[in-house]
Amino acid sequence: xxxxxxxxxxxxxxxxxxxxxxxxxxxxxxxxxxxxxxxxxxxxxxxxxxxxxxxxxxxxxxxxxxxxxxxxxxxxxxxxxxxxxxxxxx
Numbered sequence: 001x002x003x004x005x006x007x008x009x010x011x012x013x014x015x016x017x018x019x020x021x022x023x024x025x026x027x028x029x030x031x032x033x034x035x036x037x038x039x040x041x042x043x044x045x046x047x048x049x050x051x052x053x054x055x056x057x058x059x060x061x062x063x064x065x066x067x068x069x070x071x072x073x074x075x076x077x078x079x080x081x082x083x084x085x086x087x088x089x090x
Contacts, residue, residue, distance in 0.1 A: 011035040016046070026050045034066060040077050041070040058087040 014032035021027050030046040044066035051059050061084050068077035 008036055008038045010037070014046070021049075024052045036076075039073050039075075040068045041072075042066040042068050042077075042079075044079075056089055058089065060085045060087075 012032065012034050014030055016028055016030035018026060018028040026049070028046075028048040028050070032044045032046070034040075034042045034044060044064060046062065046064045048060060048062045050061075053059060062082070064079075064081040066079040071077045
């Protein structure tokens with residue numbers, strides 16, 4: 001069924017590299033190819049920064065960008081996501 005986003009087949013390939021940028025900060029960079037049948041084919045980049053605060057809290061900020069290389073439906077063609085998470089370690 002190619003009419004609904006959640007009822008289509010999806011192929012995803014990503015490559016990531018993680019590295020330290022100081023004692024408490026970690027970075028991760030990546031690139032990928034995304035193919036969603038009935039929607040779009042996209043290439044994308046990802047950057048994540050993670051850090052530890054007060055030896056108890058882990059903070060992650062993730063920015064992802066996807067650019068359509070083949071547009072089947074324009075609704076989700078080009079995407080930018082920014083997400084943040086905080087984890088407490090007891």
